[in-house]
Amino acid sequence: MADRRSVWAWGMESREPSHEHLRDAARNLSARYGLSLEAAKPTKSGSLSLRRPRLSIPKALGTLCSTDTYDRAFHAYGHSFRDRVRKFRGQYPNPPDAVAYPREEADVTTLLDWCSSKGYAAIPFGGGSSVVGGVEPPEGYSGIVTIDMARMDRVIEIDKTSRAARIQAGALGPQIESQLKPDGLTLRHFPQSFEFSTLGGWIATRSAGHYATNHTHIDDFLESARMITPAGAWETFRLPGSGAGPSADRLVLGSEGILGVITEAWVRVQAAPRHRAAASVMFRSLTSASDAARAIAQAKLWPANCRVLDEGESQAAAGMDGGHALLVIAFESADVPQVDLMRQAIAIARDAGGRVDESDIMLAGGEKDQAGRPGPASIWRQSFIDMPYTWNTLLGLGLINDTFETAITWDRWPDFDHRVRGAVQDALNRVCGGGTVTCRITHVYPDGPAPYYTFTGMGRPGSELEMWAEIKQAAGDAVNSAGGTITHHHAVGRDHRPWYDKERPDLFASALRATKKTLDPRGILNPGVLIDP
Numbered sequence: 001m002a003d004r005r006s007v008w009a010w011g012m013e014s015r016e017p018s019h020e021h022l023r024d025a026a027r028n029l030s031a032r033y034g035l036s037l038e039a040a041k042p043t044k045s046g047s048l049s050l051r052r053p054r055l056s057i058p059k060a061l062g063t064l065c066s067t068d069t070y071d072r073a074f075h076a077y078g079h080s081f082r083d084r085v086r087k088f089r090g091q092y093p094n095p096p097d098a099v100a101y102p103r104e105e106a107d108v109t110t111l112l113d114w115c116s117s118k119g120y121a122a123i124p125f126g127g128g129s130s131v132v133g134g135v136e137p138p139e140g141y142s143g144i145v146t147i148d149m150a151r152m153d154r155v156i157e158i159d160k161t162s163r164a165a166r167i168q169a170g171a172l173g174p175q176i177e178s179q180l181k182p183d184g185l186t187l188r189h190f191p192q193s194f195e196f197s198t199l200g201g202w203i204a205t206r207s208a209g210h211y212a213t214n215h216t217h218i219d220d221f222l223e224s225a226r227m228i229t230p231a232g233a234w235e236t237f238r239l240p241g242s243g244a245g246p247s248a249d250r251l252v253l254g255s256e257g258i259l260g261v262i263t264e265a266w267v268r269v270q271a272a273p274r275h276r277a278a279a280s281v282m283f284r285s286l287t288s289a290s291d292a293a294r295a296i297a298q299a300k301l302w303p304a305n306c307r308v309l310d311e312g313e314s315q316a317a318a319g320m321d322g323g324h325a326l327l328v329i330a331f332e333s334a335d336v337p338q339v340d341l342m343r344q345a346i347a348i349a350r351d352a353g354g355r356v357d358e359s360d361i362m363l364a365g366g367e368k369d370q371a372g373r374p375g376p377a378s379i380w381r382q383s384f385i386d387m388p389y390t391w392n393t394l395l396g397l398g399l400i401n402d403t404f405e406t407a408i409t410w411d412r413w414p415d416f417d418h419r420v421r422g423a424v425q426d427a428l429n430r431v432c433g434g435g436t437v438t439c440r441i442t443h444v445y446p447d448g449p450a451p452y453y454t455f456t457g458m459g460r461p462g463s464e465l466e467m468w469a470e471i472k473q474a475a476g477d478a479v480n481s482a483g484g485t486i487t488h489h490h491a492v493g494r495d496h497r498p499w500y501d502k503e504r505p506d507l508f509a510s511a512l513r514a515t516k517k518t519l520d521p522r523g524i525l526n527p528g529v530l531i532d533p
């Protein structure tokens with residue numbers, strides 16, 4: 001059988017860890033941490049039995065829609081901790097009744113007309129990498145149709161003069177890059193989910209790439225967008241910039257599937273970089289490393305990557321001693337040598353107390369070094385993109401292991417970090433009898449950092465989801481009360497609603513509801529995400 005996406009693990013079925021592999025992981029972790037972990041068995045797609053589809057598919061839509069068990073199970077969840085646990089256990093109480101695969105815009109219109117006329121919930125679906133319940137079907141609908149954009153995956157047109165490309169929304173990260181490559185171009189938007197997330201999903205969630213200090217969010221790349229709504233098509237002008245009233249593109253960005261189905265977009269592309277420089281600088285503490293990152297950002301050197309790992313993260317990711325924080329800096333350009341910029345960044349980092357050996361500074365080179373081996377930038381990016389595969393092996397061991405991210409202005413840092421970390425550690429102590437919280441700063445702006453936290457604790461078998469919910473609540477409350485956003489890039493979905501509702505102005509919610517009523521009068525599109533149905 002052809003390889004296909006795993007119903008429970010990150011990646012394809014061919015990369016699912018075997019039960020033996022999970023048992024090895026359990027043995028190794030038990031030995032390392034003095035635990036007695038046991039590996040449960042994941043539920044395979046072949047053994048699933050789902051609720052019968054509650055709708056019948058009109059003849060005209062027969063070639064677009066599937067009611068196959070695998071298709072419905074695969075589209076029932078995204079990839080949050082809660083989703084992964086339920087997929088692993090084979091818990092599917094509310095799967096979509098049908099999954100539709102439109103081939104062109106006209107199909108999207110027909111599908112939305114069908115859902116509107118029947119009152120079925122319609123869920124736009126890109127790569128399914130949502131970690132906030134963004135693609136999970138809502139309760140209370142007599143039918144649920146998930147609209148998977150996978151068949152609309154082409155780069156349709158390239159404008160080399162303006163350096164822009166028109167790309168269909170269902171194209172995954174690697175499909176975009178491989179179609180741009182023959183023209184020497186690249187989008188260079190690398191969220192960690194790059195392999196299995198789409199342009200449409202990125203726009204709908206305002207995703208953030210890594211290797212991305214100057215161009216971070218997909219917002220920075222969007223030139224114009226096209227979206228099919230139940231009320232008709234929405235298309236904006238292609239412009240390098242515009243001051244004409246509130247931006248129509250800004251309403252598409254972050255719309256999370258509640259206003260329409262994004263079908264294609266013009267995005268800004270660039271020439272593939274040839275000049276690179278990279279370095280890692282060691283610090284005595286997270287605070288001094290983040291002081292250096294702030295100074296580099298405020299000097300407007302615009303490194304392509306400027307991330308800070310705290311003591312725990314630098315130990316786990318870079319094999320350091322657990323007593324030092326790490327600042328990772330990288331520059332890249334298609335045209336301009338990056339040596340001077342890197343030298344200036346290193347000087348700033350040293351002034352802030354950083355230590356770096358000359359041998360740890362790479363001042364030239366491209367994606368490959370002179371011997372044809374991958375350079376540090378591509379090694380880093382590949383290991384970063386491979387990381388979710390290692391999380392597959394932690395499933396079924398009873399561990400509670402999740403991440404959350406936010407952003408805050410510098411004047412409230414590092415106090416913000418102490419408050420958030422303290423609240424999550426207290427919750428871990430209370431709920432799990434202990435655990436770890438680590439932090440890295442994934443994005444740095446002149447006015448503030450975007451910290452990304454990882455927490456791990458031991459769950460009681462069968463109670464992991466309730467225990468996780470208590471810790472997640474503590475984390476969300478701490479971030480919100482300390483003034484941070486509930487998400488810098490993971491989106492709102494259904495899971496972040498309680499805190500998003502506090503963060504956004506009430507009048508904005510009313511305006512968003514009014515917009516939705518205009519574009520989606522029957523309220524069928526992704527109900528429960530961002531605002532109430």
Ligand SMILES: Cc1cc2nc3c(=O)[nH]c(=O)nc-3n(C[C@H](O)[C@H](O)[C@H](O)COP(=O)(O)OP(=O)(O)OC[C@H]3O[C@@H](n4cnc5c(N)ncnc54)[C@H](O)[C@@H]3O)c2cc1C
Pocket residue numbers: 078079080123124125126127128129130131134135149169170190191192193196197198199200201202203204205206207208209210255256257258260261262263388489490491493526529
């Ligand atoms: C391992 C892992 C790492 C991640 N790393 C990052 C990261 O580095 N940066 C980051 O920003 N995010 C990250 N995420 C979160 C996630 O990948 C992003 O939110 C991503 O943008 C979702 O894209 P997708 O195509 O998978 O969308 P989906 O998960 O399929 O959908 C997400 C939301 O967008 C809507 N949507 C999808 N396609 C369309 C469309 N064509 N039209 C209208 N609405 C649509 C859906 O209805 C849903 O609300 C990560 C997730 C995982 C699992």
